[in-house]
Amino acid sequence: MLAWLRRLMCVVPLIATTVVAQDGGPEARPIYNRDQWLPHSVPTSDDGLRIPVPADFNAPKGSFVLLGGRLFDGTGAPARPATIVVQGKSITAILNPGERNWPADAVVYDVTGKTVMPGLIDLHTHLTFVDTGDLTLYTNGNTSGAESVMRGLRRMAIHLQAGVTSVRDVASHGDSPFVLKRLQASGExxxxxxxxxxxxxxxIGGHGALHAMTPNYPEVPNGNLNSMVRIATGPDQWREAVRIQFAKGADLIKLASEYTQEEVTAAVDEAHSLGMPVTVDAETQYIDMAIKAGVDSIEHPLPRSDKAIALMAKRGVASVPTLVTYRIIQRNSGGYFGSTSRRFELNEDTIVAMARKMRQAKVKMGIGLDLIISSPEYMPGAYIDELESFTQIGFTKAEALVAATKTSAEILHMGDRLGTIETGKLADIIVVDGNPDEDFNAFRKVRTAFVNGRLMLQEGRIYTPAHEEVPLPVRK
Known part of the structure; x- marks a missing residue:
């Protein structure tokens, strides 16, 4: 049903008019207000598309209770003793100690002495990124879709074991991320x-596409539909590239410099008209262009002016600094080499200084790691390092965890459903040995994880339900 609705939505003609603000504000139109025509009483899919669905869509059967734990709810409130009740995929009650009001058939988990909290979010992943140093495979797609999916499956498991229950995949191969998204959502x-x-x-020649040209470009961009990169030239092609991702089922759009002002404005305008937020990998003057266009977030701690930082704060443009990946690159390679989109000083001091400036300017900041090639092997240490980085730039430990949950959910445009443990929110919950709001190293002991109300991690191991036999058909 969802695929049919998506195809129906995609017959709308391309909108070629850009809304230019007269007050110096963003050039592209604001993001489509999905609540204007779909009130909260209408059930919709639990993703960025918000397609109408049946009330019980993708909801598991039954209920469970997390009894006797210490609740860090992600709202900014201090941890407290509480019991959490979940029915299907939603949190239905948060009880004080001693209260025992839950369904008689609920599965009860005793989590005494453990911390219960919202699942962590990683806002910058590339689930199918190649695991070799041959980055031409990243751009030209000379790797099979099946192989891409297998890489994604393994990295999803690594993230889950570290307590991450939502990822924002900001470029993967072909249709692989959409296959993974669909199968995860259904519980398969x-x-x-x-x-x-x-x-x-x-x-052409932009970030991620430096070596992506092929003899048959532009008839088949990058020569392979399984590429992670879509090359576009001119405003019309940038709009078309946005539409292609939307037709596949994208929740958001990821752009990268280099581009013209007209190109980035057209792409943002097209994405916003379709209800999708836009994030960019950009630097220096390209950040100025992105802010002028009206993007929703900017990745990485790359150079930008103080004026750009002030405009980000004023216009609500979020930052996902991904500090840990630059530390990994610097320490393994001695520098960020061979990229025309990184022609500036970039080291461990500059990245922290830039993140600190954004924090001081009150730019909204979420947690993303950008772990590529073999870097997922650094989990959960990589996530812990990013949290520690946030404390270096002015966050308290509790505030860093709020950035990893509540704020990151808001950057996903999912703050109404994810990021906190509150009645009515989706049951993306982790159980941790220790007090992670006091010591991030507790994330090395994530024992249990529920995603959408489904048990997916038990005793620190991936949990797969036993196969239920379907009876053979009876001879008639």
Whole structure:
């Protein structure tokens, strides 16, 4: 049903008019207000698309209770003793100690002495990124879709074991992220829920596409539909590239410099008209262009002016700094080499200084790691390092965890359903040995994880329900 609705929505003609603000504000139109025509009483899919669905869509049967734990709810309130009740995929009650009001047939988990909290979010993943140093496989797609999915499955498991229950995939191969998203949402595979951008959209020679040209470009961009990169030239092609990701089922759009002002404005305008937020991998003057266009978030701690930082704060443009990945690159390679989109000083001091400036300016900041090639092997230490980085730039430990949950859910445009443990929210919950709001190293002991109310991690191991036999048909 969802696929049919998506195809129906995609017959709408391309909108070629850009809304230009007269007050110096964003050039592209504001993001489509999905609540204007769909009130909260209408059930919709639990992703960025918000397609109408039956009330019980993707909801598991039954209920469970997390009894006797210490609740860090992600709202900013201090941890407290509480019991959490879940029915299907939703949190239905948060009880004080001693209260025992839950369904008689509920499965009860005794979590005494453990911390219960919302699942962590990683806002910058590439689930199918190649696991070799041959980055031409990243751009030209000379790797099979099946192989891409298998890489994604393994990385989803690594993230889940670290307590991550939602990932924002900001470029993966072909249709692989959409396959993974669909199977995870239905409960067929274990791992964090996926919000995907599809392919990275950039210009000829842009970030991620430096070596992507092929003899038959532009008839088949990059020569392979399984590429992570979609090359576009001119405003019309940038709009078309956005539409292609939308047709596949994208929750958001990811752009990368280099581009013209007209190109980035057209892409943002097209994405916003379809209800999708836009994030960019950009630097220096390209950040100025992205802010002028009206993007929703900017990845990485790359150079930008103080004026750009002030405009980000004023216009609500979020930041996902991904500090840990630059530390990994610097320490393994000695520098960020061979990229025309990184022609500036970039080291461990500059990235922290830039993140600190954004924090001081009150830019909204979420947690993303950008773990590529073999870097997922650093989990959960990589996530812990990013949390520690946030404390270096002015966050308290509790505030860093709020950034990893509540704020990151808001950057996903999912703050109404994810990021906190509150009645009515989706049951993406982790149980941790220790007090992670006091010591991030507790995330090395994530014992249990529920995603959408489904048990997916038990005793620190991926949990797969036993196969239920279907009786053979009876001879008539």
């Amino acid at each position: 595979i274990q791992g964090p829920r996926i919000f995907t951008a599809g392919q990275l959209i950039t210009g």
